Amino acid sequence: MSTNNKLLFLPGDGIGPEIMTQVWRVIDWMDKRRSVTFDITQGLIGGAAIDETGVPLPDETLEAAHAADAILMGAVGGPKWEVLPFEVQPERGLLGIRKELGLFANLRPAIVFDALADASTLKLDIVKGLDIMIIRELTGGIYFGEPRGIEDMDGGDRRGFNTLTYTTPEIQRIGRVAMDLAGKRNKRVCSIDKANVLEATVMWREEMVKVGEAYPEIELTHMYVDNAAMQLVRNPKQFDVIVTTNMFGDILSDCAAMLTGSLGMLPSASLGLSDERGRQSALYEPVHGSAPDISGQGIANPLAQILSFSMLLRYSFDMFKDADFVDQAVQNVLNLGLRTSDIMGEGMTRVSTSGMGDAIINELDKLAA
Ligand code: NAD
Numbered sequence: 227m228s229t230n231n232k233l234l235f236l237p238g239d240g241i242g243p244e245i246m247t248q249v250w251r252v253i254d255w256m257d258k259r260r261s262v263t264f265d266i267t268q269g270l271i272g273g274a275a276i277d278e279t280g281v282p283l284p285d286e287t288l289e290a291a292h293a294a295d296a297i298l299m300g301a302v303g304g305p306k307w308e309v310l311p312f313e314v315q316p317e318r319g320l321l322g323i324r325k326e327l328g329l330f331a332n333l334r335p336a337i338v339f340d341a342l343a344d345a346s347t348l349k350l351d352i353v354k355g356l357d358i359m360i361i362r363e364l365t366g367g368i369y370f371g372e373p374r375g376i377e378d379m380d381g382g383d384r385r386g387f388n389t390l391t392y393t394t395p396e397i398q399r400i401g402r403v404a405m406d407l408a409g410k411r412n413k414r415v416c417s418i419d420k421a422n423v424l425e426a427t428v429m430w431r432e433e434m435v436k437v438g439e440a441y442p443e444i445e446l447t448h449m450y451v452d453n454a455a456m457q458l459v460r461n462p463k464q465f466d467v468i469v470t471t472n473m474f475g476d477i478l479s480d481c482a483a484m485l486t487g488s489l490g491m492l493p494s495a496s497l498g499l500s501d502e503r504g505r506q507s508a509l510y511e512p513v514h515g516s517a518p519d520i521s522g523q524g525i526a527n528p529l530a531q532i533l534s535f536s537m538l539l540r541y542s543f544d545m546f547k548d549a550d551f552v553d554q555a556v557q558n559v560l561n562l563g564l565r566t567s568d569i570m571g572e573g574m575t576r577v578s579t580s581g582m583g584d585a586i587i588n589e590l591d592k593l594a595a
Pocket of ligand 1 (some may be wrong): 514517518519526566
């Protein structure tokens with residue numbers, strides 16, 4: 227029945243606002259057909275925020291983020307802002323909000339939809355039915371470790387350096403996210419490290435083993451990252467839940483994304499710490515960027531954004547039935563042969579961003595009938 231779930235929408239830059247519009251339509255549909263009411267605030271982030279306020283993450287957005295039960299973001303960035311100093315570029319807004327909300331767990335599903343299986347560059351039998359979840363540690367590791375920088379050396383040469391660091395709590399909390407999620411899936415977790423070379427990941431492996439002891443029903447395995455990269459391409463279906471460090475997760479999740487052959491289809495969730503009410507902070511966004519090359523043309527694929535919204539329903543509000551509705555509508559639309567340009571194939575019907583939105587609403591109507 228009616229709830230008052232507080233959402234913050236951050237459409238961002240490029241195609242962000244275009245694909246977010248299609249989510250608004252799904253929300254209107256839910257409002258009318260399923261009596262679910264959201265209290266939605268819209269805010270600025272990235273280049274859009276720089277243009278308006280001079281900074282990529284205004285205080286107002288941060289305040290709204292803290293007040294929200296969940297955040298749905300589009301994407302940030304574009305050539306217009308690439309000339310700015312590194313510290314004030316749009317991507318700083320995204321890193322900033324992740325850090326501020328303590329979003330330490332990045333969930334990236336790599337799902338191959340049957341209707342799109344032939345879009346992968348890999349053979350059909352390798353990817354058909356693929357459904358894996360990569361959990362990337364998001365607020366620690368080498369992307370945030372200190373000291374970092376570039377310094378001058380004697381003789382005019384320079385030295386660039388970053389630090390890979392992890393603490394016990396950082397590893398244990400991401401380990402628990404992986405185990406809990408695996409409990410709702412196929413009860414298998416593969417932790418990925420480079421424990422043959424990097425001390426910080428020797429500790430990562432040791433701490434994962436400790437976390438695993440509290441979950442005897444979950445099978446925990448370990449793999450070196452170089453082997454994992456190879457296995458992801460050789461036989462990706464051997465994995466179910468993968469948990470790994472910030473940098474390894476960044477690379478492996480992009481690799482897994484390409485197994486699906488369609489960047490415009492991939493949602494993600496970033497989960498954080500729980501507040502005193504037990505509410506876990508959460509930000510949902512498509513995996514792809516702001517696609518400046520196609521922005522404003524009405525041809526962007528809105529499905530990753532819509533699937534990010536379905537993850538929001540599932541993980542932040544336990545609205546499983548509504549999330550299933552949305553996921554099923556996406557499957558049905560693909561089965562009908564409707565495709566935006568990025569996933570276009572022979573014999574399929576090309577649709578625009580809003581045409582895809584029309585089709586989703588149509589399918590939702592049919593599912594609810
Ligand atoms: P991108 O994901 O924006 O685009 C890569 C290619 O995929 C482009 O050809 C684009 O047209 C296409 N594409 C992406 N999403 C699509 C969609 N929904 N429908 C149809 N086609 C789609 O990556 P990029 O080109 O490397 O980066 C562009 C900008 O986005 C940069 O400023 C980058 O920093 C930023 N970026 C932001 C995020 C984020 O906000 N989370 C993530 C990645 C890149």
